[in-house]
Amino acid sequence: MPDSGAPVARGTTIEQRAVTRVGVIGMGRWGRELIRVFARAAEVVVCSNRGDSASIRWLAEAHPGTRHTTDVEAVFANPEIQAVVIATPIATHPELAVAALQSGKHVFVEKPLATSVEGCDSVIDAADRARRQLFVGHTFLYDAGLEHLHDRTRTDPINEMELVWHKFGTFEEPLVWNLLTHEVAITLWLVGSPSGAHIEEARPSQTSLDRLRVTLTFPGDRRISIEIDRTDKSREKTVMATTASGARYRWSQGVLDRLGADTAWRTVHVASTEALAREAQAFLASIVTGKRPLSDGSFGRLVTCVVAEVERRCAPGADQLPSTMRGS
Template structure:
């Protein structure tokens, strides 16, 4: 496999499938063999000049072809279990659009099946492959901001109200996958509370807020909204030493690292002097905007999929990372049903051995 291109089939020619086609065609070590969709004409239109790529309306035909070593799935979440399981049972490596599956239980089945067969199962958590998030990952996990104290993310815009999922399941996976990618291994979600509203009568939450309790006393917050006329994509990661602001809509300065914050100081003595009673001090330092090597995130993600297959290693966004996102989403849905009560988040490491080992 490492000496010959990886034969890839993209499953789904809808919104996201064409992006996978374009980036697969541009990824060294990959050869796009098929674009599969129930609407074959739509698949042909997407392929356009890619005359060497076959359009097919049959998943069975694609999976039966020995030239196909891997599949990239861009179909609705409700179909992920069926399509991904069929691919794994056919011996194909699998890249699947977020979320991994419609439920945590279905995601566990896919992770277990991939592990039994020694196949790569990877999540298309595209934001994790942006230059900004990769820099954040190195900075936060490397201790560059000190101890993590809080994370605050806003992802709002006038978006498409989905017919099958609420705004949490549609948008929050982006923020949750980023959190899980950049946080140190000893900082993990333990409980989540969710609040949502449906002001337009869509039958599902269109505006929602998540609050995550993390180990070590840190807190994370996510605001997602389909109804905002203004698009905002910001994240603040506060640490004991530095604070980072990520504004994804500012390409000239996506990241700003502030040496500013609040430090606790010990109180000395019992006098009336304000300095002896103070327990905090304020730090004002420089702001640094690091230069980022901007590349298309989806191209980087596709290269990681190819490398994980040829090197026989787990990808950055593997099946377990998908389970972690699903565990938070399911706990958030339970919290919504319980009026916003904190609900425990399942740790995938505590799953049965055949899934978590």
């Protein structure tokens, strides 16, 4: 089992002598992004997908030294590969992650780890039995601007926070599992575990749920507001936070600002490396050091617990049901 000591630091780099050989399953839009960053930090030996010609052509042109297969079992059985990166449809995550772990590979699996606690537990158990690293792709935990906010609020905790995400698209997966998982992960990392959730708005558009406003409640009467709209072409992703001392912070895409006494925003940190690259480095470093990653299976399970509660409360009349969550 990996070391249960302090988590591997965000953006940790590994020495050139410790090159990890990786196989990637999934070559969609996000899978290609993961191939890009892992190819810079490791050796991507083989990629697997269902065999669509456009993806095969892209791989041959962008990464001519990387082999392609449509057989995921061949990826698991490949003795060259030490780690498997999974970027497939959400419903396939637990089964593929368990199979990769049982074949002796370390696993990076895109969020969410699973859409049920039972699914999460099956993957965590497989990682424990195999004594391999399990890393869940909660990318924003590796954003340097949010990391700076996390460090600043260790001794001045956040009392109020508003997360807003407006974009257009990604209708192929449920909003709560594809997008809300990101906002919940940020909240858990910066604030802690909520004790309840209240649905303020849940509207359909392209699918049964495309606009969501939810309030997460915490012990001490703290409240966190999350708003997601995936039908808005204006594109906005921000985090606004107010601490116990009254300090106000604003984050957007790696840049952290603080509101001054003169009511002017001043930049206090700008990320120099993209979050996805820092995330890949953290996974590879966890393999080398044996230390548990920040976004390990237990963290992924906690995200699933909160998101599942929000999903349950989105059903008609369900928002009045007792909460199944317990605040930390």
